[in-house]
Amino acid sequence: MFMAIYNLFSKRQADAANSGISDVYQYDEIPQNLRVQVGQISTEAIGQYGSYAGSYTNIIEDNDVWHNIERIYLREKGLDRISHEDFSGARILAYMRKCATLDWLDFLELIAIGIEIMAGERYRYKRQTWQVSMQGQKAIDEINYRLLQAGVGYQLEGTRLIRVDSQYVHAEVVKPALSLLSGQGFEGPRQEFLEAHQHYRASEFRQAVAMAANAVESTFKSIFDQKGWTYQKGARISDLVKVAKANGLWPVYLDGSFDQLVATLQSGLPKIRDNDASHGQGSTPKNVPGYIAAYALHLAASKIVFIAEASKCMARSE
Template sequence: MIFKLFSERKKEESGADDVYQYDKVTDKLRVQIQQILADAIGRFYVFGYHDLSTPDNNNDGWEMIVSILRREYGVHYLRGADNPAEEFLRFIGDCKVEEFIDALEVACRYIGEVVSGIPQYRLENYSIKMKPEEALDEVNYRLRQASFGYQYENGAIFRVDDEFVHKEVVKPAIRFLHAEGFSGPRDEFFRAHSLYREGKHSLAVVECGKAFESALKSVCDIKGWEYEKGDRASDLIKIIRRNELIPNHLDKSFDQLIATLASGLPQLRNNEGAHGQGATQRQVPRPIAEYALHLCAAKIALIAGLATGQS
């Protein structure tokens, strides 16, 4: 009798085979976040006895951010430092993962709710070098780039695997791709997700198409169904349909899913990535690349689950 221990179940549920990790903040990411926040919040200026004027600064902003964290943690100081800005930046440089997320969320909320309300022409008066929307976009980009599974949206930081689509579509597909016979599409899917996190959206869409085609070939190999080496996804879908991997007796709404399998991702690949694009490289918006990843994952989970008899 096989008994799956809690620790094993927890490992599966927490994303051991995920494209993101949630338990470690790299030194590189900490430095990048420090630099973004410093540019987006502005300078803290320590006034001297002989100062005759007030240089550009945002002392109030740094004091607000730090005072919130001190109060919530019940401490007088986060770290030893000469001023609140230095205290905050030192703190996120070596704090625990949960504390890093707390501090980042407070800083991002300040940028999104306070700095965004400062007129553009006055940002220099606060020594702010970065527009709020640009700063928040780069924060999310750096988190994705580091495969750190959190994003800032609508005033809060959330775990990527708390998203329904990621939890119910992407992660199940990854589990299927770790089965025997799916190493090729697994590598391509992970490469697609890596390209997406790096912001290389056009290449990510192309790699999604490759992963889906490879998964179809893996299914045919598992089932012993012959296909030509150069067959594309549309050709391979006809083979699995002809062999009734997806039963013909199901209702017509399932035919609509077959139509999506036949036209969705391959068409995305043809339109967005695979065809020649002339002297100027076509830019694929991030939502299109994200849709391609989710569509690819859903299709892989479907055909792999049916081929291997797993739910």
């Protein structure tokens, strides 16, 4: 069941340094509506807190999954009590309505373990007793969706909670892209990149793909404007790549090895946008899956980083 000693999320984060780079997510505040939503999901997936005798004065049985979640938290935090409700689950969720962010995250991870345990074979018959109404993976998926929707930068991978910015792509691509776009002259592409993420969090995946592609195109144009390079007003990304190459945005010796990346710029992200997010959807609505939108966002970020860094390097050599 639960481990005797558990390495809480807050312990793993104790030495994490704040990079100071702006992000599309925030990590410090848990909105009240998110606290309520996660409490509701947890109750449906772990079940009722417990049961009383005929009168509401004598507890017959405490839901032992909730009980173990509370027991581990109290042991690891060195506490005797977190709230004064009768049942463990009620005490936990009452505490989570008002506790500090790290404490809330510690409990969220423990709840994810509890959800997995309640979904297991051992609790097959207890699920009916505790009136469990949501399957384990469905509960985890909805919690992740609610976190994403709220713009809170944490996700559950199985039963382990991670900061989104600890993921390699996010840390090495998305945040640097935002940092590079924070400079003067990049207000347009930065706004488009942020809007792409806003659409993604709202599950508006078609719009996310389209806005991500726009951000790449606008980054090219911002650099061209800064350097005084001419380009046609309605230039597509293939035309913008030609302008960048003709003006030596990247070194000549990279032209041969750069062909594959140029092809990606020309047919990768724009292809997704053209096929799935632009030019109308016809009589049959087109659905862009979330994983394609995520790929588009990461691809856009990597191209923005490359283009902006190439421009900075070019400026230093001039």
